[in-house]
Amino acid sequence: MGMAKRFIEMDSSDCLRTKAAKAALDQVLSVLTPSSVIGIGTGATVEIFIQLLKQSGAEFSHCVSSSERSSQALQQAGLSELPISSCERVDVYVDGIDEGLSSGETIKGGGAALAREKVLATMAMSFITIADSGRLKLALGAFPLPIEVLPAAELAVTRALQSLGGTPVKRENCVTDNGNIILDCSGLDLSEPLVLETALNSIPGVVENGIFARRKADYMAFADDGGVHWLARN
Numbered sequence: 001m002g003m004a005k006r007f008i009e010m011d012s013s014d015c016l017r018t019k020a021a022k023a024a025l026d027q028v029l030s031v032l033t034p035s036s037v038i039g040i041g042t043g044a045t046v047e048i049f050i051q052l053l054k055q056s057g058a059e060f061s062h063c064v065s066s067s068e069r070s071s072q073a074l075q076q077a078g079l080s081e082l083p084i085s086s087c088e089r090v091d092v093y094v095d096g097i098d099e100g101l102s103s104g105e106t107i108k109g110g111g112a113a114l115a116r117e118k119v120l121a122t123m124a125m126s127f128i129t130i131a132d133s134g135r136l137k138l139a140l141g142a143f144p145l146p147i148e149v150l151p152a153a154e155l156a157v158t159r160a161l162q163s164l165g166g167t168p169v170k171r172e173n174c175v176t177d178n179g180n181i182i183l184d185c186s187g188l189d190l191s192e193p194l195v196l197e198t199a200l201n202s203i204p205g206v207v208e209n210g211i212f213a214r215r216k217a218d219y220m221a222f223a224d225d226g227g228v229h230w231l232a233r234n
């Protein structure tokens with residue numbers, strides 16, 4: 001599906017993350033009801049979104065967080081949260097990305113929260129991404145692909161990734177919220193993101209990988225010095 005494009009003029013003194021987060025907030029507020037459940041991704045951009053959401057005073061049911069880090073930020077902001085384990089519905093999910101295509105496929109996991117992020121994005125009625133425009137790419141793969149792996153399967157998965165042409169590197173000092181490790185893998189062929197997403201998840205020991213192709217973004221905000229490019233999947 002193609003993306004319709006619109007350009008939003010904004011104050012050039014705003015930082016790029018704030019611009020993108022503001023654009024996402026506007027979209028969220030336009031659909032929010034008192035019973036809405038808001039899914040919260042992970043990362044610096046999302047933390048700005050959390051602040052803006054709090055400042056907006058918007059009425060909604062509660063948030064569901066993709067990480068311990070975001071849960072802490074929600075708690076500090078005084079926003080109500082229910083655990084992901086009891087989450088039955090997500091109306092709108094907002095998250096940062098590491099790379100994205102205008103057709104909606106993204107790579108995530110720079111913050112090691114990709115597994116829960118994918119659960120929430122997949123549950124969500126609407127998935128909004130927020131990033132600076134440098135993350136909008138013509139092809140995925142400049143960023144090594146984060147893959148969450150059972151610690152016991154580190155060597156087995158490393159071999160399997162190498163046999164696919166990849167070069168996995170274990171992320172240092174990183175244990176995910178699920179108690180697993182992250183292998184950052186460069187050299188994989190990302191020309192067909194959905195094919196690779198499926199293939200990687202069929203390797204025993206892989207918990208999840210950072211390709212979001214099965215669940216594409218519905219709306220993408222990319223901020224640059226001039227404003228926010230807003231892409232909407234139709």
Ligand code: 5RP
Nearest residue numbers: 043044045096109110111113
């Ligand atoms: C966490 C992610 C982040 O959303 C992604 O890395 C972008 O983070 P930031 O907003 O800090 O640049 O995928 O797993």
